Amino acid sequence: MSAAKSKSGDFLLAVEGLTVSFDGFKAVDDLSFYLDPKEIRVIIGPNGAGKTTVLDLICGKTKATSGSIKFDGKELTKLKEHQIVHSGVGRKFQTPSVFEDLTVFENLEVSYPKGHSVMGALGFKRDAEVINAVEEVAETIFLTEALNEPAASLSHGQKQWLEIGMLLIQKPDLLMLDEPVAGMSVTERKKTAELLRVITRDHTVLVIEHDMQFVGDIADRVTVMHQGKVLSEGSIEHVKSDPKVIEVYLGH
């Protein structure tokens, strides 16, 4: 245990022995993995492997049955969702969840990490600092032109970018993206890969993705999950040639 502890010190995120069981079914079973700072890690695996559940556990949406999640040396399993966000973990959901009733500007503004308490939100002023931050992020996510559009009018791909932007403006250390290119057109995929490359200059990113081409484009390392456990881990080439992975996931 003490060895593990000292080990977790060097990593941005250290997941150890993580287990969650839903009525006896172990969706995630004694899972351990470690993320280096500024790393892009992609989690792949067949449906039901527990990929999304891992993200849910890290961001606090689901409570772990046992195990530990250390982020920057801080135990996350005991924190509430908004406290986890404040420690620097941002989470993007699989289906784009943006605030459709608000404009793109307001979506980003609401995500701006200031005025998070009730009174803070009441006293929140749209000052130059906020406007600059919003405009900067809008440029990164290709939505400068759409700032005053209601989010409902965006395309599927733009909504995905907006949600990524909503994470970026929070300035998290760790970004978790659940299938960011699902349902995107080829051009949108390329732009998203470009976007992720920009993001990873100063963020650690944990991505769930199915598109192997895309995975190959972005990943530093790949973790393959199967039935709640790590099946294989390493570079994309290593993982692709691993017979266990070919057996359960990639197919012959």
Add this chain to the structure above:
Amino acid sequence: MKSSSPLKWFATREGLYYVALAVLLVVLLPLALDPFRLNMVGKYLTYAFVAIGLVMCWGKAGILSLGQGVFFGLGGYCMAMFLKLEASTPEATAIQSTPGIPDFMDWNQLTELPWFWEPFHSFSFTLLAVIGVPVLLAFVIGFAMFTRRVGGVYFAIITQAIAAILTILIIGQQGYTGGVNGITDLQTLNGWDIRTDEARTILYFVCVGMLFLCLFVARLVQNRKLGRILVAMNAQENRVRFSGYDVAAFKIFVFCLAAAFAGVGGAMFTLIVGFMSPSFIGIVASIEMVIFCALGGRLSILGAVYGALLVNAAKSGFSESFPELWPFAMGALFIGVVLAFPNGLAGLYQTYVMPLEDKIFKRNKGAQLEAKPAEKTAEPKPTAEKTPDYDPMIDSYSPEKS
């Protein structure tokens, strides 16, 4: 911010809607109606306080409370307790076996004023309690429910149960509360007779003033980031949570805000009507309040005021001529709102009347449009927290129907 020219705001479209409401309530109705009818309008307006709270709580944040009568009643009872104590001087109650306590206590063989009545000798305590007691209860309910993530229909049912419990409690504890009759025979407020026509007219204007105060508080909240978070929470609760907000705290806040409005409305009700009874706080009364809000437009605070006025006026009109038909008319109205125009009168107004207004004022608008860009170049960044195409009736976002 708009504070640089507060008067200008009244010339905006939104400002004009407020001016129109003020003219209606402060000038037209008092001129057109006799004191008796005006007093009735005052009574309807006390429900508008609740409806405004429901717009914030239900329309914006998506928290449907079927127990707003509880908060209305608590505010009303606090005021009634003060007035009752003032009316129960030892001289005025000399014929009782225990002079100096309210008459219904004497009838119920109480020989001493209960401890929780004591502070209501003080007018300033009463004013605090009118808001404080409903807010405190709302906080307790909100804390218990929202931190456990109870929401939606479960929350609605629980609030309804609380309305039932409070009614039963008040009726059952006759000696302490006046029972089913409520607290009646209220006479003076700090020595001022509230039963004269003159006093009732003044109270009407006080009520209108308080209503506008609540409208501006609600407007402030909805135009700040807080208001946008409430709307965002309604549609994407998880996204708000994972944007770093403690969703429960925001829900508790808006529920308490709605309770505060309702409490003020209840206190005004007691003053204007002259008594308070459990029939105004129970399940039926609470559901009626939701109907006022729904009919007026659950997304529009101004719509809620009109909703409360119109439904209550219709209720009085119907009840005077066909008392047995009213419940059916009310039911039909509610079904109509839900099926045909989910955004209520405000939604209809926006769809049908506002384009007409646009047409009529088109000629004038040319001048306004010229003035507007000039304003914008002076202030290139949107400093006021509004979108450029701010829509006063439905607010800055489109109705969910579309």
